[in-house]
Amino acid sequence: MVEPAPAAAPRLLHLQGCKVARAQGGSRFELEIPEFEVTPGAFIAVTGESGCGKSTLLDLLALVLRPEPGGRFLLLDGDEEVDVGALWAEDDEQALARLRRRRLGYVPQSGGLIPFLGVAANLYLPPRLNGQRDYRGRIHAQAERMGVAGLFDRMPASLSGGQRQRVAILRAMAHRPALILADEPTAAVDSERAHRILAQFHDLAREEGTAIVMVTHDRSLVAQGVDRHYGFEVDASDERHVRSRCVRRA
Amino acid sequence: MKRLLPELAAADLRHEWILTLCLVIAVAAVVAPLLVLLGLKYGTIATLRQQLVENPAYREIRPAQTQEYRRAWLDRLEDDPAVQFLVPTISPAASVIQARGADGRYHNLDLLPTAPGDPLLLAHGVPVPGPGACVLTAPAARRLGVERGDRLTLRATRRRKGRGEYGPATLEVAGVLPEAAGTLARVYAPLELVEAVERFKQGFGVPERGWPGGEPVPFASYQAVLVLSPKPLPPLQRNALLIESGLADIEPLDAQALARWLPFSLPSGWEAWALTVPRGHVSHAAWRAVKQKLRGRGAVVLPAVARFELMLEGETVTTYGLSLSATDARRLSRPATPWGGVRRAPDSRSLLQVLAPAAHAGESRLQARFQGRLPLEFPLRVVGAAEGPYAVVPVELAGWLQTARRRPVRFEAGAFRMETGGYRGFRLYTHTIDQVPALARRLEAEGVPVVAEIEAITRIQVLDRGLTRLFWLIAVLGIGGGVAVLVASLYASVERKRRDLAMLRLIGFSRGDLFLFPVFEGLMIAGGGLLTALGSYAALAAVINRVFAEEMPASGRICQLPAGHVAAAAALTLGVAVASALLAAWKATHIDPADAIRDE
Numbered sequence: 001m002v003e004p005a006p007a008a009a010p011r012l013l014h015l016q017g018c019k020v021a022r023a024q025g026g027s028r029f030e031l032e033i034p035e036f037e038v039t040p041g042a043f044i045a046v047t048g049e050s051g052c053g054k055s056t057l058l059d060l061l062a063l064v065l066r067p068e069p070g071g072r073f074l075l076l077d078g079d080e081e082v083d084v085g086a087l088w089a090e091d092d093e094q095a096l097a098r099l100r101r102r103r104l105g106y107v108p109q110s111g112g113l114i115p116f117l118g119v120a121a122n123l124y125l126p127p128r129l130n131g132q133r134d135y136r137g138r139i140h141a142q143a144e145r146m147g148v149a150g151l152f153d154r155m156p157a158s159l160s161g162g163q164r165q166r167v168a169i170l171r172a173m174a175h176r177p178a179l180i181l182a183d184e185p186t187a188a189v190d191s192e193r194a195h196r197i198l199a200q201f202h203d204l205a206r207e208e209g210t211a212i213v214m215v216t217h218d219r220s221l222v223a224q225g226v227d228r229h230y231g232f233e234v235d236a237s238d239e240r241h242v243r244s245r246c247v248r249r250a
Numbered sequence: 251m252k253r254l255l256p257e258l259a260a261a262d263l264r265h266e267w268i269l270t271l272c273l274v275i276a277v278a279a280v281v282a283p284l285l286v287l288l289g290l291k292y293g294t295i296a297t298l299r300q301q302l303v304e305n306p307a308y309r310e311i312r313p314a315q316t317q318e319y320r321r322a323w324l325d326r327l328e329d330d331p332a333v334q335f336l337v338p339t340i341s342p343a344a345s346v347i348q349a350r351g352a353d354g355r356y357h358n359l360d361l362l363p364t365a366p367g368d369p370l371l372l373a374h375g376v377p378v379p380g381p382g383a384c385v386l387t388a389p390a391a392r393r394l395g396v397e398r399g400d401r402l403t404l405r406a407t408r409r410r411k412g413r414g415e416y417g418p419a420t421l422e423v424a425g426v427l428p429e430a431a432g433t434l435a436r437v438y439a440p441l442e443l444v445e446a447v448e449r450f451k452q453g454f455g456v457p458e459r460g461w462p463g464g465e466p467v468p469f470a471s472y473q474a475v476l477v478l479s480p481k482p483l484p485p486l487q488r489n490a491l492l493i494e495s496g497l498a499d500i501e502p503l504d505a506q507a508l509a510r511w512l513p514f515s516l517p518s519g520w521e522a523w524a525l526t527v528p529r530g531h532v533s534h535a536a537w538r539a540v541k542q543k544l545r546g547r548g549a550v551v552l553p554a555v556a557r558f559e560l561m562l563e564g565e566t567v568t569t570y571g572l573s574l575s576a577t578d579a580r581r582l583s584r585p586a587t588p589w590g591g592v593r594r595a596p597d598s599r600s601l602l603q604v605l606a607p608a609a610h611a612g613e614s615r616l617q618a619r620f621q622g623r624l625p626l627e628f629p630l631r632v633v634g635a636a637e638g639p640y641a642v643v644p645v646e647l648a649g650w651l652q653t654a655r656r657r658p659v660r661f662e663a664g665a666f667r668m669e670t671g672g673y674r675g676f677r678l679y680t681h682t683i684d685q686v687p688a689l690a691r692r693l694e695a696e697g698v699p700v701v702a703e704i705e706a707i708t709r710i711q712v713l714d715r716g717l718t719r720l721f722w723l724i725a726v727l728g729i730g731g732g733v734a735v736l737v738a739s740l741y742a743s744v745e746r747k748r749r750d751l752a753m754l755r756l757i758g759f760s761r762g763d764l765f766l767f768p769v770f771e772g773l774m775i776a777g778g779g780l781l782t783a784l785g786s787y788a789a790l791a792a793v794i795n796r797v798f799a800e801e802m803p804a805s806g807r808i809c810q811l812p813a814g815h816v817a818a819a820a821a822l823t824l825g826v827a828v829a830s831a832l833l834a835a836w837k838a839t840h841i842d843p844a845d846a847i848r849d850e
Contacts, residue, residue, distance in 0.1 A: 059844050064756065097759070097760045100757075100843075106756050112749075112753045115265065116266070121261065128254055129759065
């Protein structure tokens with residue numbers, strides 16, 4: 001199942017010929033991913049209009065959406081390449097949850113902070129869940145750089161949109177995952193602030209060696225330091241059966 | 251990780267503290283009244299039981315009838331593990347004693363035996379009286395006008411030969427029982443005094459107390475008076491024999507019937523009659539009366555006992571009782587018996603004689619055994635030979651042995667002696683009230699009808715069952731409501747936090763973790779409710795107990811719960827909370843982590 005890694009840089013994530021389908025209210029949406037590759041520490045941008053399949057792609061990468069049978073879906077877990085397609089085929093939820101817990105971080109559009117936990121508890125949740133120790137100093141240092149260190153005692157509901165997104169980014173990184181999936185992480189803030197947040201995010205990820213897959217509809221955000229850029233080709237000729245292909249851009 | 255989930259659940263409850271508070275109050279509102287109800291039920295039953303336990307009357311088993319109880323049987327009963335205390339009593343008629351009151355007049359009181367460990371006395375804080383002391387019931391003390399520490403003169407009474415006789419005793423009043431211990435005028439004294447009173451009343455002396463009276467020598471119980479007449483008795487005369495003799499029947503005896511009574515046949519022309527009573531025995535006096543009436547008619551009148559079996563040197567020998575005076579012997583042309591005619595009060599020695607059967611004629615003494623109420627063994631002096639394979643003993647001895655069949659007679663130190671009285675009842679207390687029904691049933695099965703406060707005990711058991719049923723009825727209603735509230739709230743909470751829980755799944759919590767999330771919340775709410783309920787219960791119970799304190803006995807609390815009940819209530823509450831959380835938990839496991847990403 002597992003092919004020997006190519007001599008070049010190892011691939012953190014590799015999808016080849018994958019397909020996902022979604023049925024919604026009588027219409028069907030199908031996304032095809034001929035080739036999708038993430039190397040460790042890379043910054044990948046995925047852009048497209050709404051309805052093109054950005055979120056579907058993220059669900060697939062986040063291991064919460066079952067791919068159609070066939071195709072390759074490999075994820076590097078430490079030194080080992082795990083066949084995610086096979087885990088889905090076996091319905092091995094435990095293994096998928098473990099991969100998600102250890103290797104992935106997620107920044108949802110609206111932050112996704114747990115409302116009944118304070119900022120600090122939110123940030124400490126992923127490392128605690130992974131049984132890690134000595135994470136407080138590191139997280140605090142990162143929070144200083146993101147300018148939210150003073151908010152540790154606050155509840156998420158009392159934060160501004162920008163603060164919330166910064167904390168969400170920090171939480172996604174808190175357990176030092178290999179890959180962070182970010183879904184329009186700056187949609188809720190103004191453009192100027194969005195650029196600043198994104199730059200800080202990018203810097204931290206590079207220092208930690210963490211790869212980022214960021215989905216956005218705002219092409220202007222993609223310019224700076226993106227290693228690879230994917231977009232979508234949508235065939236909406238049949239309203240009841242929309243097809244989309246995820247393709248690499250320049 | 252293990253502590254993470256309870257922490258998350260606690261954080262959630264704290265965050266929504268108003269909602270949490272409402273749920274805690276809802277749980278407490280169900281649990282607290284149930285605890286109070288349970289406490290009232292337990293306290294009521296416990297108090298009722300306590301009253302029974304504290305009052306030894308409820309542990310007493312009394313014989314319903316006066317009958318004779320053997321010492322051995324009483325000893326065995328006393329060894330029963332359920333029996334705490336047992337003292338035999340005498341016949342109620344013999345237990346009446348007179349006591350001199352402060353006014354100098356004598357009053358009749360019931361005399362009952364007591365012994366160390368008597369629960370009736372000890373339960374009321376009264377010492378068990380030793381020799382020379384007694385305890386009075388409150389009515390007795392009131393009637394006599396005496397109190398604790400006074401000296402009290404008692405006297406046993408009897409009538410003999412038309413005169414009243416008294417056996418006096420002076421005792422110290424060691425204590426007076428309270429009204430609750432009994433409403434009859436009674437004296438409790440050591441068994442020894444009670445037995446002495448009984449002996450005295452039966453006409454015997456009690457030398458150790460200086461009370462005069464006879465020795466307890468057995469009396470003869472004859473079965474018939476035989477009239478042997480050389481000429482026919484006219485019917486009128488026959489009937490006259492029954493008048494004022496205490497005898498009821500007169501029957502002619504043919505030769506064969508006569509052989510039951512006498513070891514010889516009559517001269518020709520004689521006829522024989524047997525005078526008897528249908529039940530009971532024929533006394534010496536009856537014989538004397540008949541003999542008197544036939545005086546000068548040449549008839550021979552003998553008291554008689556039907557031939558019976560006696561063990562002589564280990565062999566069963568048919569034995570006749572016969573005492574024939576020289577005069578009577580002459581009339582019958584027979585030899586007199588060596589011991590002469592019938593005497594009213596012979597001594598034992600003069601009766602221990604026998605005309606031995608041929609097989610033993612050469613021996614000087616024969617050891618005899620007789621199975622009466624008590625086994626008897628005594629030596630007989632051989633004073634001659636019988637005319638056949640039977641033995642002949644004085645008819646007085648035969649009469650004593652008849653008495654020994656019904657009454658306890660002993661042979662000790664060369665003499666027969668009646669055991670006086672005998673036990674006609676007992677005072678018995680069990681250790682606990684719960685042992686009463688079973689022991690009472692067993693005694694009834696042994697043929698001893700008894701009186702016990704079984705009804706009071708079963709009444710409490712029935713009340714307990716009824717209250718328990720009522721409690722559960724109310725509990726089911728209350729718990730049902732509580733469950734509905736918890737189920738709805740926990741379910742709604744999961745539904746409301748759908749996205750947050752999905753985010754937890756996305757972060758990497760498993761389905762099992764999410765299952766436990768509402769379960770922990772349910773447990774915490776129930777725990778909070780339980781603590782609140784226990785606090786409310788404690789406060790309310792204290793108030794209730796204070797309000798009812800005056801109506802309750804010193805040791806009773808109307809509202810109380812043992813630790814076991816509290817633990818059970820806690821376990822039940824938490825168990826129900828977990829059960830209530832299951833629907834929400836099931837719902838939580840079906841949350842899709844992808845829901846966290848969907849932002850619609």
